[in-house]
Amino acid sequence: xxxxxxxxxxxxALWPALGIALLIIINALFDLLAPGGPxxxxxxxxxxxxxxxxxxAGALIxxxxxxxxxxxxxxxxxxxxxxxxxxxxxxxxxxxxxxxxATMSVGGRPAAESIALAVGIAALCGLWNGVLVxxxxxxxxxxxxxxxVAGRGVAQMITDSQITTFHDATLEYIxxxxxxxxxxxFSFILxxxxxxxxxxxxxxxxxxxxxxxxxxxxxxxxxxxxxxRLLIVGTYVWCGACAGVAGLIAAANIKAADPFHAxxxxxxxxxxxxxxGGTPLTGGRLNLVGxxxxxxxxxxxxxxxxxxxxxxxxxxxxxxLVILAVCIAGAAPVRAMRAQKAAR
Amino acid sequence: MRLPVxxxxxxxxxxxxxxxxxxxxxxxxxxxxxxxxNLANLLGDYAYVxxxxxxxxxxxxxxxxxxxxxxxxxxxxVxxxxxxxxxxxPLAASAxxxxxxxxxxxxxxxxxxxFALPAFIVTLAGMFGLRAACFLIAGESVSIEHPFLxxxxxxxxxxxxxxxxxxxxxxxLLAVVVVGFILARSTRFGxxxxxxGGNERAAQMMGVPVGATTIWVYTLAGFCSAxxxxxxxxxxxxxxxxxAVGLELSVVASxxxxxxxLSGGVGSxxxxxxxxxxxxxxxxxxDFEGNLNSAWTSIAIGSLLLGFIxxxxxxxxIGLRSTQTGGSLDRxxxxx
Numbered sequence: 144x145x146x147x148x149x150x151x152x153x154x155x156a157l158w159p160a161l162g163i164a165l166l167i168i169i170n171a172l173f174d175l176l177a178p179g180g181p182x183x184x185x186x187x188x189x190x191x192x193x194x195x196x197x198x199x200a201g202a203l204i205x206x207x208x209x210x211x212x213x214x215x216x217x218x219x220x221x222x223x224x225x226x227x228x229x230x231x232x233x234x235x236x237x238x239x240x241x242x243x244x245a246t247m248s249v250g251g252r253p254a255a256e257s258i259a260l261a262v263g264i265a266a267l268c269g270l271w272n273g274v275l276v277x278x279x280x281x282x283x284x285x286x287x288x289x290x291x292v293a294g295r296g297v298a299q300m301i302t303d304s305q306i307t308t309f310h311d312a313t314l315e316y317i318x319x320x321x322x323x324x325x326x327x328x329f330s331f332i333l334x335x336x337x338x339x340x341x342x343x344x345x346x347x348x349x350x351x352x353x354x355x356x357x358x359x360x361x362x363x364x365x366x367x368x369x370x371x372r373l374l375i376v377g378t379y380v381w382c383g384a385c386a387g388v389a390g391l392i393a394a395a396n397i398k399a400a401d402p403f404h405a406x407x408x409x410x411x412x413x414x415x416x417x418x419x420g421g422t423p424l425t426g427g428r429l430n431l432v433g434x435x436x437x438x439x440x441x442x443x444x445x446x447x448x449x450x451x452x453x454x455x456x457x458x459x460x461x462x463x464l465v466i467l468a469v470c471i472a473g474a475a476p477v478r479a480m481r482a483q484k485a486a487r
Numbered sequence: 488m489r490l491p492v493x494x495x496x497x498x499x500x501x502x503x504x505x506x507x508x509x510x511x512x513x514x515x516x517x518x519x520x521x522x523x524x525n526l527a528n529l530l531g532d533y534a535y536v537x538x539x540x541x542x543x544x545x546x547x548x549x550x551x552x553x554x555x556x557x558x559x560x561x562x563x564x565v566x567x568x569x570x571x572x573x574x575x576x577p578l579a580a581s582a583x584x585x586x587x588x589x590x591x592x593x594x595x596x597x598x599x600x601x602f603a604l605p606a607f608i609v610t611l612a613g614m615f616g617l618r619a620a621c622f623l624i625a626g627e628s629v630s631i632e633h634p635f636l637x638x639x640x641x642x643x644x645x646x647x648x649x650x651x652x653x654x655x656x657x658x659x660l661l662a663v664v665v666v667g668f669i670l671a672r673s674t675r676f677g678x679x680x681x682x683x684g685g686n687e688r689a690a691q692m693m694g695v696p697v698g699a700t701t702i703w704v705y706t707l708a709g710f711c712s713a714x715x716x717x718x719x720x721x722x723x724x725x726x727x728x729x730x731a732v733g734l735e736l737s738v739v740a741s742x743x744x745x746x747x748x749l750s751g752g753v754g755s756x757x758x759x760x761x762x763x764x765x766x767x768x769x770x771x772x773x774d775f776e777g778n779l780n781s782a783w784t785s786i787a788i789g790s791l792l793l794g795f796i797x798x799x800x801x802x803x804x805i806g807l808r809s810t811q812t813g814g815s816l817d818r819x820x821x822x823x
Contacts, residue, residue, distance in 0.1 A: 229607070281796060284552065284607040285739065285749060292733040293789040296782025304780065411615045414608070424605055456622035456728070463616030467598070467609070474602040 159419050159436040166443045170202070170450065189450055199326055202450055206442050209396070211330035212389045213438035216409060217416035218334075218341055219385025221434045222378040224417050226358040227426035228276060228283040230379065232268065233386040233413055235294025237406030240265040240390030242301040245309045245400030254313030262387040268294065269383020273376035291410065298402035308399040318395025330392045337385070338435050351429060354378070358426030408459050412441045415466040423473060497802055498746040498795060502761050509768045517775045525771070527653055533767035534656040535560065535719040537760060539734065540741045541667040542711025544759045547742050548671070549704045550684040550751030551599065551606040555591075555613030556712050557734030561727070562617045563588060563716025568629040568726025577635050577721075585713050591617075592709020596702035614735065621728035628727040636721060656718045660760075663711070667756040680704060684751025733785055740792040741766055748799060765791070 170189035192201040216233055223230050240261040247257035268290060275286035320329040345351035356364040357371045365371050386406075394400045418424060419440065420433025444465075448458045471477060513520035539556050546553045563584045570580035591613070598609045639655065671677040679700040682690040691697050720726055739749075741762030747754025769787050773779050 231611070275793070279793075279797060279800065281793075282552075282607075282749060284554070284611075285796075288554070288736055288739065289789040289792060292736040293782075293785045295733075296780070296785045299782045300780055304782075408615060411611060414611075424608060454622065454626075456626075457619045459615040460619035460623065463612040463619070467612045470604050470608060471598070471602050474604055476601065476603055 156420065156430070156433040156436045158421070159416075159433060159440040162419065162440045163436070163443050166440070166447055167203075170447055173451070189447075202446050206439065206446050207331050208328050209446070210439045210442035211328070211334040212392050212409075213412060213416055213441045214334040214435045215337055215385050215389045215392070215438075216413040217420065217434040217438040217441075218337055218431060219382040219389075220413045220417045221341075221420075221422050221429055221431055222345075222354055223283075223382045224414070224422050224424060225354050225426055225429035226375050226378055227361070228375065228378065229287065229414060229424070230269075230272060230382045230386075231284055231287040231410050232272060232290035232294055233382065233389070234406035234409045235291050235298065236265050236268045236383055236386035237390030237393055237409065238295055238298035238400075238402050239268060239301065240387035241394030241400035241405050242298040242307065242402050244314060244391055245307040245394055246301055248309040248311045248314055249307055254311050257311075257314065258317075258391060261391055262384055265387020265390065266380050266384040269380040269386075270376065272383065273379030276379065277372045277375040295402065298400075298405070302400055302402050304402070306399050306401045306403075309394075310398070314391070315395050315398055318392045319398075330395075333388070333392075334435070334438075337388070338431060342431050345429065345431060355427055355429055358428070360427075408455070411459065411462060411466060412445075413438075415462065415469070416441050418466070418473070419469050424470070496746075498744075498798055499755075499758050499761065501798065502744050502746065502758070502765060502795075506761060506765050506768065509765065509772065513768065513772055513775065520771075520775060527657070529764070529767045529771055530657040530660065531654045531722070533763055533770075534660040535715040535722065536734065536737055536741065536766065537660045537763040538663045538718060539712050539715035540738045540745075540759045540763050541663050541756060542708035542715075543738045544667070544742050544745070544747055544754060544756055545671070545680055545704050546606075546708045547739070547747050547749060548684045548751055548754050549680045549701060550687065551701070551704065552610065552739070552749075553595075553705070553708050553712075554607060554610040554735045555595070555617060556708075556715075556738050557731040558614045558617035558621070559588060559591065559709065559712040560716040560719055560731040560734055561621050561729075562624075563713045564720040564723075564730060565621045565624050565629065565726040565728050567717060567720045568631045569624050571631045571633055572629055577631075577633050581717050584717060585710060588713020588716070589706050589710040592706040592712070593702060595709065596705030599705065600698050600701045618728070618732075625726065625728055628725050628729075630725040631720070632724075636724070639721070656722060659714075659718060663714070664756055664760050671756050676700070676703065681752055684753075686752070736785065736792070737766055737788055740788045740795075743792055743799075744795050749796065 167189070174188040174190070189202045192199055192203060194200070216237075220230060220233065243264050244257045244261035247260060248254065272283075272287050272290060275281045275289075276283050279286075316329055317333070318328075318330055321327070322329060322332065325332065345354070353364070353369050353374055356367070356369055357374055361371055390406060393405050414424075416437030417434045418437075420435070420437035421430035422428055422434060441462075444462065445458060448455075448461075510521055510526075519525060539560060543553050543556060566587070567577070567580045567584050570583070571577055595606075595609055595613055598604055599606050671680065679690070679695050682693070682695045683697050683700050687697060716731075719731065723730070742754070742759050743749060744762035744765055745754065745758030745760070747758065766788060769791070770784055773781065773784050773787070
């Protein structure tokens with residue numbers, strides 16, 4: 144008879160990392176086996192990396208270039224989900240943030256002011272969500288659904304229902320800039336720095352413990368003296384601010400604020416990145432590195448779609464199927480079934 | 488002090504007053520606003536929202552949520568238009584879409600029940616997946632043209648006198664409301680829905696088939712959304728993959744404004760009709776105003792939803808206090 148041992152804590156970043164590897168292998172096989180295809184590393188292949196104007200280019204580089212948005216969104220969403228919440232409004236907050244920055248910039252304000260105001264308003268949106276969830280005790284998906292639908296309207300009103308293009312070197316640098324000493328884009332460095340700061344804040348202070356306590360059992364945490372309400376408001380403010388930064392990157396990438404398309408369809412992707420990275424929807428656990436790798440997996444999936452000529456409009460279909468599969472694999476009845484099988 | 492209405496009826500009373508106030512506001516500001524043809528049109532314009540809301544009322548009554556409403560309406564709409572374009576008879580296409588809608592709802596309910604997944608994540612995946620599926624069928628709007636549809640829209644109207652014809656879709660909405668009302672109030676299924684939403688554990692212990700009820704509730708919602716999609720398609724004479732975006736908020740708002748608690752177990756179908764009418768009048772006011780950005784509609788709907796949730800919480804607190812001092816609140820619907 145086997146003595147049941149406590150489950151070993153696997154690094155949760157393993158699953159999304161395996162997913163990325165799998166996607167890259169599938170892409171490489173496609174390139175290799177397609178008749179008349181580019182071969183494994185020929186021009187146009189997924190693994191092909193070339194130097195364009197002294198800057199590396201190719202599908203793999205694109206994943207790093209554009210992955211920052213997903214990574215930052217996932218970092219913001221992780222504490223929210225860890226405390227049993229969810230934020231469906233991140234896409235609309237991205238649109239609002241981009242619209243604010245572009246409108247300010249066109250109005251002749253300095254970049255620092257535009258950036259600060261954009262992120263500040265995004266954090267205010269998060270505060271709004273947090274108050275609805277924490278003080279008014281609304282279910283998180285209803286509270287944030289309001290901003291998800293109405294927020295896009297707000298963004299349209301800010302830009303007067305137009306796509307506002309801007310020309311500002313500092314603003315553009317957030318999305319397109321590259322430091323001369325590193326072959327990586329600034330947005331990726333920004334995402335890495337945010338990840339570092341978050342990990343230190345969560346794991347080197349009591350914050351992570353408190354978040355997991357509130358997510359694990361809110362009532363017990365409250366009785367133990369954790370200020371759960373304040374903490375929950377805080378997670379939504381953080382999530383809003385992160386969505387604001389992601390919105391700035393998205394706007395800088397196209398040098399314009401598009402209130403109709405900025406951040407569209409990203410809500411599900413952000414939740415997926417967090418869940419596949421080891422933070423369950425039921426809360427109580429929190430894995431930041433896993434979420435960040437999950438964000439890269441999302442970008443890998445998106446880039447794969449583009450290289451296979453699947454349009455942005457259709458891309459959410461496979462995403463939705465994959466997230467359902469991941470949720471089913473992690474669902475309590477399935478876990479119980481697996482545990483039963485293992486015990487036999 | 489004794490209020491003339493019981494605490495449970497306050498939201499409905501407030502909703503009724505708001506509806507009257509909004510129509511009054513329109514009548515004062517605009518000529519012809521409160522005219523009979525205009526208000527009759529309103530019922531037809533918002534018929535699809537109403538039909539989808541009746542299905543969603545059952546879901547919310549059972550303690551669940553359905554975020555896939557808008558996408559399912561758009562999917563039905565695009566699929567119907569595409570089938571008709573490929574030579575199907577509209578009735579055959581409609582029948583297929585209704586079956587597909589109910590089947591989709593059934594799968595949703597099954598996922599929620601069997602894997603104990605949160606309803607919002609399953610229906611959120613449905614919302615994104617179905618919207619993407621719309622674009623898979625047709626990249627852009629597909630207009631439909633069929634002799635049968637022309638015959639339906641020209642002949643099947645109820646002449647209400649004074650040159651006003653009430654279109655078929657308004658009558659369909661009223662029929663769905665009546666059927667939903669009877670289903671919720673006077674059948675075993677309806678009673679089970681209230682029981683599951685009120686307290687799932689207690690319902691389970693009393694022998695209510697919780698699993699079957701949950702699955703049927705989502706099946707019903709899927710069917711209603713598909714029916715709403717058909718009404719929408721034949722009304723717009725086109726299937727557009729970008730249509731009905733954000734409909735889920737309108738639907739949740741009309742259900743909540745109509746007095747249904749988001750936590751489940753309390754609410755009614757006629758209340759939902761009242762909620763739909765309020766949203767319709769708001770939309771009409773913004774359209775009459777002319778120079779207002781259409782984004783105001785979603786902002787107004789969101790604010791109204793939050794306002795009514797706030798009102799419900801307030802009444803809940805008062806109700807709790809009256810319970811503690813010996814009063815009682817009937818959570819279940821009255822026995823017929």
